[in-house]
Amino acid sequence: MIVCTTIQELKAHLAQQRKNKPDGVIGIVPTMGFLHEGHASLMKRAREDCNYTVLTIFVNPLQFGPNEDFDRYPRDLERDSALALANGIDLLFAPTVQEMYPTKPLTKVLVSEVTERLCGASRPGHFDGVGTVVSKLLNLVQPDRAYFGMKDAQQVAVIEQMVHDLNMPVRIVRCETVREADGLAMSSRNVYLSADQRKQAVILSETLRAAESWLKQPGMTRLKLSKLIADSIRSVPLAEIDYAELLTYPNLSPIDANTEISALSQTIIIALAVKFGSTRLIDNRLFQLGGGDTNVQNNDEIQTSPGDRHGSEPQLCGQHHH
């Protein structure tokens, strides 16, 4: 595995690879490092699909707000390198902030509408930073495929929209959220949790699982379901809801309060952001509704419909819990 920190080295290695294998498929797994099993599943999938896989590790200051955890975001390049190697990564690119932003960045890639709710509302500017840095990484690596985890479902929706709108020559591959044994979605931020918080944090995945049966109840409206979800999360004392929303996916449009959920024919998302102390956790689940004949997906199924509006042909890879 090649490890490089400069754009010049990265480009030289990629040029060599392209020369050696002109028809090779190049995959990118963009991350902020402090890798866990969720990242490992992205790397494994990229390795299966591609001839050459690039892992990027970059904690991007542009996507952190002034009061967010940029400085204390966990970093461990040595451990990450070992995990990348173990997962068959060919090239690890870990640039410095100076390397990625050598001059004051004046250009931003902004996506509207899809960014207006959920984390876009809670974290102003966050998705501007995401769109901009993902554009940079895609332009630097010029991959055929890019792998993103569905735990950040809104991020996937934003990137798919950007790729579609700007005709970026890359296929976005959606990969399933990986969870701890008790259901907690894997996240680099889980290390922030105290023992008590960690125990109570399972309420996010439990609520999403419970929602699967609530959805099927006759006469279940969006408003009633919202209330059930919020009450469920508030049942643990350390949880403070940032948002708990039901929206269409990937458009992230709101659903009227009195809409009967089982009558919807779109894919919907239940998306949660919950704070435990100063640690903010997110989780979500997609449900493919049948317009009366409710067909609830669980997390182990492959969801295929959401990206179909786009020419970028996103794919979802299933990833089972461990």
Next chain:
Amino acid sequence: MIVCTTIQELKAHLAQQRKNKPDGVIGIVPTMGFLHEGHASLMKRAREDCNYTVLTIFVNPLQFGPNEDFDRYPRDLERDSALALANGIDLLFAPTVQEMYPTKPLTKVLVSEVTERLCGASRPGHFDGVGTVVSKLLNLVQPDRAYFGMKDAQQVAVIEQMVHDLNMPVRIVRCETVREADGLAMSSRNVYLSADQRKQAVILSETLRAAESWLKQPGMTRLKLSKLIADSIRSVPLAEIDYAELLTYPNLSPIDANTEISALSQTIIIALAVKFGSTRLIDNRLFQLGGGDTNVQNNDEIQTSPGDRHGSEPQLCGQHHH
């Protein structure tokens, strides 16, 4: 020469070309059509530098304001095709608005600072549209080099900034403004001018030429020069100044009123936008100052310094008047 109007055809032809000539250099000349000698000079230069040249013709609605001339912008694809063929273009891509924007575009590429003055101030949103469509065209064609005319000097500065900030894998090549025999900068909008307006429009290039000697006068300040320039343009009765500015280039930073011009060590631009009736013409000239030892460039010289701050290595191709 291949002519195509769909992205699918474009991509198929480019893939074939890349397969036939893996090391070939691909050049793009993005235009809004209604081609003139200025465009011809871009095509010639691209043909000299590259193995395969793509001309794009697309009148981009995103870069026109609501009260601008999108609908009446002149179009003549038949004449343009003949000119492209005569200039050795390999592929002409002329998509419809529907092809370029099949769904409501939610993504914008925005450049700040460099876009705040000149046409950015006069035409709000103009450069957002330019950045977005140029990003799309670059992503579709994936050229090695892209050719732009220096008549739109601010556009060149914006695109260079965008390419630099987003690490776009393309080299921007600056090409000299081409002029009519009397000095009027070639523009598709020149066809709008009445006979009287056409005669008086030469005041733009005459003022820029006169500025070359004004610059050399001892004690010439930015304020005095601004006044001389404005007075010169106002000497013709049909001219109405939109802007007439002296700025640094390519940063487009203002210069203090009392700064002695000959003391500056940067490249400066004198940029003009002047309306004749409802027709708005632009022109500009760059001057490389020596910090006391004024070295005025004329339009036939090759300017090399302005893009040096960027990694994208812009080049300027000289183009003599006809």
